[in-house]
Amino acid sequence: MSNKETDMAEQFDVVVIGAGPAGYHAAIRAAQLGMSVACVDAGLGKDGKPALGGTCLRVGCIPSKALLDSSRQFHNLQTTFEQHGISATDPQIDVEKMVGRKDAIVKQFTGGIAMLFKANKVKPYYGFATLHADRVVKVKQHEGGEVELKGTNVIIAAGSDSIELPFAKFDGEYIVDNVGALDFKETPKRLAVIGAGVIGLELGSVWRRLGAEVTILEAMPEFLAAADAEVSKVAAREFKKQGLDIRLGAKVSKAEVIPAKAGGKGKKKEVQVTFEDKKGEQTITVDKLLVAVGRKAASKGLLADDSGVKLNDRGQIEVDEHCHTGVDGVWAVGDCVRGPMLAHKGFEEGIAVAELIAGLPGHVNMDTIPWVIYTEPELAWVGKTEQQLKEEGIPYKAGSFPFAANGRAVAMVEPAGFVKVLAHAETDRVLGMHLVGANVSELVHEGVLTMEFKGSADDLARICHAHPSLSEVIHDAAMAVHKRAIHKAN
Numbered sequence: 001m002s003n004k005e006t007d008m009a010e011q012f013d014v015v016v017i018g019a020g021p022a023g024y025h026a027a028i029r030a031a032q033l034g035m036s037v038a039c040v041d042a043g044l045g046k047d048g049k050p051a052l053g054g055t056c057l058r059v060g061c062i063p064s065k066a067l068l069d070s071s072r073q074f075h076n077l078q079t080t081f082e083q084h085g086i087s088a089t090d091p092q093i094d095v096e097k098m099v100g101r102k103d104a105i106v107k108q109f110t111g112g113i114a115m116l117f118k119a120n121k122v123k124p125y126y127g128f129a130t131l132h133a134d135r136v137v138k139v140k141q142h143e144g145g146e147v148e149l150k151g152t153n154v155i156i157a158a159g160s161d162s163i164e165l166p167f168a169k170f171d172g173e174y175i176v177d178n179v180g181a182l183d184f185k186e187t188p189k190r191l192a193v194i195g196a197g198v199i200g201l202e203l204g205s206v207w208r209r210l211g212a213e214v215t216i217l218e219a220m221p222e223f224l225a226a227a228d229a230e231v232s233k234v235a236a237r238e239f240k241k242q243g244l245d246i247r248l249g250a251k252v253s254k255a256e257v258i259p260a261k262a263g264g265k266g267k268k269k270e271v272q273v274t275f276e277d278k279k280g281e282q283t284i285t286v287d288k289l290l291v292a293v294g295r296k297a298a299s300k301g302l303l304a305d306d307s308g309v310k311l312n313d314r315g316q317i318e319v320d321e322h323c324h325t326g327v328d329g330v331w332a333v334g335d336c337v338r339g340p341m342l343a344h345k346g347f348e349e350g351i352a353v354a355e356l357i358a359g360l361p362g363h364v365n366m367d368t369i370p371w372v373i374y375t376e377p378e379l380a381w382v383g384k385t386e387q388q389l390k391e392e393g394i395p396y397k398a399g400s401f402p403f404a405a406n407g408r409a410v411a412m413v414e415p416a417g418f419v420k421v422l423a424h425a426e427t428d429r430v431l432g433m434h435l436v437g438a439n440v441s442e443l444v445h446e447g448v449l450t451m452e453f454k455g456s457a458d459d460l461a462r463i464c465h466a467h468p469s470l471s472e473v474i475h476d477a478a479m480a481v482h483k484r485a486i487h488k489a490n
Contacts, residue, residue, distance in 0.1 A: 008148055012038045014357065015137045015151030017129045017302070019043070020054020022334025022346030023157030024113050029354035030155075031120040038149050039122050040129040040139050046103055046183075050126040050142065051110040052117070054159050055335075056343040058106060059179045064199075066102040067182060067206045068374050075209035075376075080413050093210055095186050102182065125149070131156065133306040135329050153329045153357050156309070156317060157350065158302050160295040160335035168194065168255035168291050174271050175255060178203065181290045188212050188287040192273050194252050196223060198373050200292035201239070205375045208244055215284060217250040217275050226371075228385040228434040230400075230420065235379055235436055238416050242376070250277040255289055297336040312338075322362070323353050331357075345369050368451045372441040377417045380444035383432030383451055386422065395425035399457065399480030403437040405487050406476075407468040414438035419477040421447075423457035428481075430457055439470050446474050457481040 013035035016027045020043075027039040043058055045051030051058055070093075077091045117124050127141035137149045162177035164170055172180055181203045187210040193200040196218035208214040223246065224232040239246060254274040261270070271289045275282060297316040303309050308327040310318040317325060317332040324331055331353045334346030345364070352362030373379040389396045400420040403409040417437025423430050433447025450460055460478035465471045476485045483490040 009136060009150035010038070010147065012036045012123075012149060012151050014038075014153045014155060014354070015135070015149045016040070016155045016157060017131065017137065018054065018157035018159055018334070018336075019052040019113065019124070020157060020159045020334065020346065021056050021343040022159075022350040023054065023155070024052060024116070025347045025350030026155045026157060026333060026354050027122045027350075028116060028120050029351045030357060031122050033354060033358040033360075035354075035358070037120075037122045038125060038151070039117065040125045040127065040137065040149070042126070042128045042142075044142070045107065045110060050124075051106075052113040052124065053106075053110045057109050057113070059182060061343055062109060063102045063106050063182050064178070064202050064206070065374060066105050067098065068202060070098045070101065071206045071209035072376060083413055093187070095184065095210070099183060099185075128301065130301060130304050131307045131309065131330070132304040133308065138304075151329070153331065155350070155353055156302065156325075156330070156332040156336060157334045157346065158298045158317075158332075158336040160341055161298045162291070163294050163296050165194070165252070165255075165291055165293060167253060168273075168289065170291070171257065174257045174269055174287075175289045175291065177291055181207075181288075184288065190284075190286040191215075191288050191290065192217060192271070192284060192286040193290045193292055194255075194273075195292040195294065196220075196246055196248075197292060197294065200290065201244075201373055201375050203290060203292070204244055205239075205242070208242060209376075213245075214243070215245045215247065215286070217252055217273070218246065218248050219251045221249045223248055224373075224379075227373075227379060227381060228420065228432075229387060230418075231379055231381065231434045231436045234417055235373075235375070235377070238377055238436075239375070247275075247277055250275045258285075261285075295335065295341055299336060302336075322356060323349050339366060340369060340371070342369060342371070365452070368448050370444045370448050372444065374441060377414070377437045378440045379436050380440040381432065381434045382444055382447045383430070384422065385432060385434065389422065389431060394431065396422050396431060397425050397428075397457070397481050398422050399477045399482070399485065401473050401476035401480055401485060401488060403470070403473055406470060406473050408470050409438055409473070411468070412438060419443070419473045421457050421460065421474070421477045421481055423481050428456035428458055430455055430460065433474070437470075437473070443471060443474060446471065 014030040014037045016023045016039040019041035031037045127139045135151045135154045191212045193204045193216045196216045204214045223236045252275040260268040319337045333349035335341045348364040355362035370382045402418045404415040420434045422432040430450045457478045465475040479485045
């Protein structure tokens with residue numbers, strides 16, 4: 001490239017591609033460390049205007065939690081309130097209003113990131129970025145025209161997209177991904193979900209609690225194979241009680257949008273889903289189909305032929321343990337690289353890379369990243385499962401304790417679930433913690449902290465926990481490792 005072209009480019013110490021969790025953390029931290037930073041993002045909000053924060057903020061983590069909370073309140077009003085002596089006759093849900101609340105929360109936070117960029121002097125660019133040789137980033141701006149940015153360092157945080165199935169293409173109305181399932185105008189009478197992963201379970205729960213008949217079709221023979229087997233078992237039982245119809249070993253082969261049989265009024269259509277399980281080939285007809293079979297790195301159009309950055313066979317950007325691509329000054333973080341596709345993993349990588357660029361130590365410990373599924377009950381874990389410890393031949397002791405024996409959980413009418421602590425049989429170091437129950441998304445961090453500080457089950461057992469609190473379940477489970485739990489028979 002001639003100098004003339006490079007002269008035209010705007011110069012920055014760091015150019016970040018993507019303003020989702022990984023990107024905005026990287027941009028803000030680099031700016032805090034005294035670097036000049038540009039951050040390019042292609043995301044648009046529901047109003048068609050640029051909206052920072054990536055999938056997580058616009059159509060992922062945050063909006064799904066807003067709807068989960070609304071649906072939980074409505075469900076409790078119909079089921080649990082009576083036990084408290086509170087009666088409510090004929091409760092109604094205004095779906096549009098609920099979705100409007102969700103949209104307002106999203107808007108508040110996307111605007112919040114724009115303000116943080118301003119406060120930290122991060123310069124935003126709105127459009128699609130392509131990385132060329134010599135760390136030149138060309139941006140096709142939404143408002144038209146192209147700008148060229150040159151970074152001493154470039155951090156790619158391009159995120160991920162929903163995986164589309166060839167036989168169930170998204171139409172945004174009848175066959176949807178997470179984006180569409182957050183925006184239904186009314187509760188579908190019947191909803192099918194392909195995939196019993198985090199997104200399928202969370203959004204399936206939302207619409208089930210609001211009255212939809214929900215069928216979840218999962219191709220794998222096991223339910224939640226990534227979680228501890230005991231956690232999966234208890235979760236499956238609780239979801240069944242809630243009326244979620246989860247079919248395992250169900251391989252979908254076809255999804256077709258057909259005119260509605262019943263009533264036939266107006267333009268209403270239905271989706272016919274064909275799948276095969278141990279009973280043979282079956283079809284079900286539903287009003288909406290949510291495809292939630294996972295996500296893939298969003299690397300399309302991101303790299304020019306001369307960028308030098310390599311992709312692996314899964315379309316992820318190849319990086320070393322420090323998130324460096326092997327091309328001088330080019331880094332990649334978050335969902336577009338290896339490791340779990342979790343916002344908080346992206347947060348940490350973004351910060352670590354900004355610190356590495358500044359010559360500081362930066363590191364992410366992949367062994368202590370917590371996982372959470374925000375259903376009811378919540379599921380959470382950190383570290384190894386029992387299956388993994390057995391496979392790796394690591395001797396361990398396990399201690400568990402049920403929420404049903406915890407005063408606070410019973411007083412809250414949330415007795416389902418348990419906590420299990422896994423510790424090394426010889427050193428007593430905590431190797432994993434697995435939780436299913438009320439508020440375990442918060443409680444799991446006791447496990448994260450203990451593991452980060454290389455603590456033992458005995459340490460946890462000797463830390464004073466407030467009574468009555470849900471955290472005592474962890475205390476009791478840690479005591480149970482050494483068969484000295486007080487509130488259950490050892």
